[in-house]
Amino acid sequence: MAKREPQFDDPDLLTVDRDASRPLAERMRPRDLDEMVGQRRLLAPGAALRRSIESGHVHSMVLWGPPGCGKTTLALLLAKYADADFRAISAVLSGLPEVRQVLAEAARRFAEGRRTVLFVDEVHRFNKAQQDAFLPHIERGTILFVGATTENPSFELNSALLSRCRVHVMEAASADDIAVTLRRALDDAERGIGERELHIGDEQLLLISRAADGDVRRGLTFLEIAADLAGEGGTITNATLEQVLADRSRRFDKGGEQFYDQISALHKCVRSSNPDAALYWLARMLDGGCDPGYLARRLTRMAVEDIGLADPRALQMAIEAWDTYDRLGSPEGDLALAQLAIYLASTAKSNAAYKAFGEAKRDVAEYGTQDVPIHIRNAPTKLMKQLGYGSGYQYDHDVAGGVALDQTGFPDAMGERVYYQPTEAGMEARLKEKLDRLRAAREEAGDRKS
Template structure:
């Protein structure tokens, strides 16, 4: 099947046939124009500033932030094409200052000899250290290069502010199922017009849905799965079919879509924490299992449970903290298999435990108050009389020993600096054990009020 020009529907320029044949399908189908580019309508829709700039060839230095397979590299190449610029590629995984300098020198020579602009595309830019990132700055400022950086990590945490201030940040999103379906249809059309594949390739409906699901928003992963499925597709010389069984065979055990320490990993941890806080044991177990499936450390979850015990449960159920410690200890004593289950037990318990962040809030307020009032001296009656000199200065005088008081409580005693004696920080809730603690606190507060009235 050919188009009006007698060529295949997808033209790959002047690349030698022998070279193209060895490229993976994802490389062969890399879009060359905005019309072929799939997804990212929030920044590339009709009339959007970035689209208008690209179409007019007025490109500026940018950072593209998004998950793998969302088109960061492709978009950089499309920008260079529209701007009639040469593209220099640098990968932070394999390059250093030497490669950066070479790319800059190439850009300078190109500008001097042919008056042609250069797009400097830096993949995984977050992997460069501060000094390496700083090396780009003067050449972005003087226009030697149009800088395009690609990162899968949050630029606010991984990139220098100086670099961010000289570029515009665009966030790329995972491709939707409809976007992926369009990519897959384009791939099917391509392979069915490839003379090297005489058999027609078909995909049954279940296999189609599974490929989309397994891709999880990643076009590159989708095309790699499809290409691998072609190799073992069943049928005769004229027609081969990709079935659900073939897709599952190719996919094997799906690798989790995150790196430990990356943004996606912390997104899973966040989902886990919020599920426990939100009292949903099923979701808590699911996200815990997702973390383990991706190669995450069960003890990381155990540590997070300890944080949850003090931050979100607190005195509403003090047993939660001990259960978290016990689960951690069980993991060390019996190993991952049973230990992971013990942590799962703690997950469920904490999800269903009464919740209170009263201690968390009180402690945060206490730290802020301490910062503001660190100049205030300790009241004399609370100071320790360590010698005759300090005793003569009044240290410890008029201190009331609580155990000698009725109910072991010195009603009316002040334990704050005088200037902030009315401070109240801890406000227990009506949930779990804190309901009883609240009653106790109200009882003691009332005794303090009565003592104050009697004194004055």
């Protein structure tokens, strides 16, 4: 029996409409899996998801990926291959009443033996109650749920919904993949702009592909604008593209997954002494609109956590760079942050102080409220002196060598502890030499005392 065409609540999403008034990106929406670009891992011939889609045995899923990577198109193709109706709602525009209405319609179709692919765009914007509304319908098979999100599902979706869906990670399209789509639109006289007989070189095509920044839809929009500027039979030149691409921006989410990935990359490149990579990620975050004050704070943390006493100048430089930015603002102050990132990445590294403080905090939690040893207690009153406060304390400056080696600073229940283990890096090497000598002498003095 021949497959019937799936039914769609928004025909603009599906039909290969030849109406030139529709955006080029909509007219060029892939009609089958072979026309999809940028998702080789998921949709290459023989891949598990592709086999599932082609067989019509699809499952409820969450598609996680950046804008313009093909989430909506893949959901449409799922419905087409599964011979199912397609319904789409947006979490930005729809509330719980709309969700319930769509689910009730899907239940009626299910009772009639018809399947429904329910595509929920921006699903992470639904609250927990709204997400829970889908659960019984997914379990009964009333709907094949396809949620689309640009945010990490493990943070934004509740565990009940995730347990009923498979998460498929979709990737931004490469510049080469986008170029393939652009060339297809230029050659296609039926859906694309082939009838305009435009001229464009490989260099200009690559400029558009790179400017699209992984977003296929964005690349097609740039091409359409450039084509309008060039006119029928015209040539898309570098001068044309200067107008089209002048105000483009890169992908960046000031509070989402990309934000935390990029600050993680900056921190780790500083830690691994790679000033060039650190500078790149700093520039990426500034370009994306990240608050420079936040970057100054994070760079200061790196000076404390990862450089520490191997180069005490790093912390001073971090505070000065932060202050410089506060005084100058952008763009002049950005250079101070750039210089700081280069210095932090280039100088000696040590997390010995960071680790030592962590061990001290663990002992505080484990041993609770221990009394201060009586010989190092404060004795400002006569009564306190009578009670022995400060008794037996040795004033280090009056001791030969300047250190009272047989005098402990820890509570009696703990005994001597060693938290700080200096490295051989930078100035810490000198601290290590001194502390190793003092610790050995203290241990020897303790042995004699016992």
